[in-house]
Amino acid sequence: MEMDLGSSGRRLRPRRSSPERDGDNGEGRIGALPDALLVLVLSWLGSTAEVARTSLVSPRWRSLWPELPVLVFRGIGPDTLADLLAKARHPNLSRLELQIPRQDPGVPASRISSLLRAADEHNPEEVVFNVGGSDDDGVPFELPFFARATSIDLRIWNRRFVLPPAGVFSTLEKLSLSLCRVEPSEFLPRCPCLRVLDVDCYWLKGDVDVRSDSLEELVLRDVPNRDAVYRMQRRVYIVAPRLKKFKLQSYGHAEMKASFSAPAPMMETLSLRYCSIFSRGVGFTRHWRLMGLNTTMEWWGRDGQLSNPVRVRVLSLTNYHAVDRTFGEEILRLPVNNFSILKLELRSMWHVFGEVVFDLLKTLNAIQRLELVLPQTMDHVWTPRRRFHYNPDGWTNEHILLPHLEELEIERFHVIDHDIDMVKLLFTSAPELKTVRIQLFASVSQSDPGYKELCSVFWKNTSAKCYVNGRLEEPEEN
Template sequence: METRSARRRRLSAQGGVGGGLDLIGGLHDDLLLQILGRLRCAAAAARTSALCRRWRGSGLWRHLPELSFRGIAHGAIEAALAQVALLKLSLLDIEITDRLPAEAVASLLRAAARLDPADLSIVVAWVVQTDEMVPIEVPSFPRATSITLRLHKLHLALPAQGVEFPVLERLSVTSGRFDTGALISRCPHLRVLELIHCWGIETITVHSPTIEELLVISGQLRGVDIVAPMLKKFTLRSDVSVDFGMSLLAPEVENLSWKCWSHGQFLLPGESLAVGIDGIWRLVRLELGTGRSGFILGLDIGRSYCVLQERNLQEMFPFPKLSILELCLDTRGHVYGGVVLNLLRICNAIQRLKLVINRDMWKDEVCPPDCPCDQPQNWRSQNISLMGLEVVEIKNFKGSGHEVDFLKLLFRCAPLTKVTVKLAPKVVPNSRGCKNVLKVFRGNPSADCHVYLKRGNEVIYRPASRCSRR
């Protein structure tokens, strides 16, 4: 049996311990490249190269198909890219946390284009651009199927006229400025597009026969123009201006997720121009999502104290056929029946209605004579067709005269089967408001009706005929 000292002498003679070659260094180059490739990060691969003598100075990492540079100075990355021997990379991933001038970013893009990667990701935390009007040209990447660019506040320009991104399927741009329509026209096979806080773009234009997924996150938009016959998923997160409008031609879309806010446009000190939707009411938030039973629309609406520019929601948003409407109203004590009735005209195919009244005893106001909140004055006697509406839930119900009138209107216009009312604080079972609700329920015995106190104790009313059937 070979002793430990004999084994050490043998390995030394072979170069494994203190000799010319070590055991790892004796491996074939292809196998060594596979080991380095599993490290992914070029810096880690370079450090690993220092472990064996044959790797030192050989720069085997220069032949790796996938390179990732993170936490490395810009100058070192440029020098490393100049040494790369493989000119058709599978992956090039660069992340720089330092401030870089725009000219350095342009040089980095050109160096990346020389390596012609199939998957490119360049992230620069902060770009210093002396003249925002001078764009930086994005070179062509003919092999790229995926490109991710996060270039803080950088104005980007497309390559020379006619140059395309022929196989690009996925594009994600964060904090850049560019012509979205012109870029998309250069991408004949684009399927996924992400535009995240792209500055200086007021209207997003997406006309593409191939796009299937679209994500837009923006500070404020004036418009969205989409013509995409293959679009399946559209996600939007943005403030919207008072003149916002959306055109959506996407017959195959099945997953919509919109979250839009209207904070108002500044006019004079203390004034703003908000999106008014009906009299004194302004749009605060709009959220559209996809649920099990179909599309769900959520609206936050509040009493406005600023200048309003009244808009029709249908002019701003092309709503799909809705199944559920969820309204959150900050009424400040005002009558809400008229505004909700007008919204139900827009959403007249819904099956469920959830109405939440924000109650704050310190904010409630006294309506002046002829307050516009009670317009039109004949809303109580109007009739609309809500033939799909079966389930209604109302929270923070006080039982005021106009609230009871609205409840009666719902029973008159819709074939309700279940109604749940959760009373506002301080409303007790023997109060006038609660008695008025129960009176309405007794007049509509076909519906399964429930009343809850604010603290959760249930006040149950069931018609005698319903109980006898059970």
């Protein structure tokens, strides 16, 4: 026979007892352990509810689960949960997890408030509370302050919560809210020690106000709402001088437009992701849209020698219609815009991108290293052609200066006029360029006439070491 402990995934196969093994009284070796050791064993078994109601353990085991420092109840109705919490005896839980499955009608707000008050009586250090199902006509539930809690994770479908009239979350450092209806300005002033805020919710107001002197990590996700107006803008105002990590994801019909009250000198990680067509309002002319921007850790090497890892800010661009503001305007809104390394990923049905690249470089003219990942969609249509229709006058006559640019890397390079014109202009704009690395598109051969033209560009700029597919290109001897 087996004992299944639910979500923990652990199975115990009880050993059959015998008088020779267990003694004259028939008590198993585990059953003979002191209570303190049995509590320690039970604490590793996972789902507390399964331990409490199984008939495959001795009554003595069932009587000990209320002493556990970690209580995990999953897939249990509110009435049973209330009874289990009433039986728990540990005065200071290290973790308490309650998960109520979807019910129709939904669990009343008064019942949720009652369960949370019962949970608060056990002084948990970590709280996870998950309620599935529908709401009850928008009636808010009350969230206690949990005097010992350093982490609270709430996932309560389409519900709003209110706080007690007085008090604060005196020890709370991490707060995760999912699928709730929230307004951060209502609870952030009551969280003086909060360092991490992760919100994946419906917003009570059109705009979002985040103000915190202690916040170091902020994650905001905009949940799709069937009642939302298409192409609406949701402004996010952030005042968090200690912020180190910021992640914004915009879904559905709304574009979340973040702005910072002042520079964030401690910012290390930045991630913007626009996950639907309607949320992409940043772009260039009618075609290019910002899909995402993020910082990543990459190893940076000079002349093939790896050095310390550095943070690279990656722009990912695609082409759609209807622009609200330019890339330059968006970059100036960011908490950090002193880019030293820029990796630009371009996604397009067509291979016309020079204009958008140089328009962006006008704003980011202090970069030291530029990485370009060129588009590949539809490449098979025009790859054999040296020339295709594009307007070089729109950008090849640009006069920009990139005084600090020393390294250039290009992936998926085609030896066609458009790409070669871009390299020529980069050489002209970057007098300190020292290293150029180009990786040709897979279908491009070094026997192509355009390859010789590319090499001639390199040979005219002998101050830079130029590599193609990893091979150093040196001037031909006369």
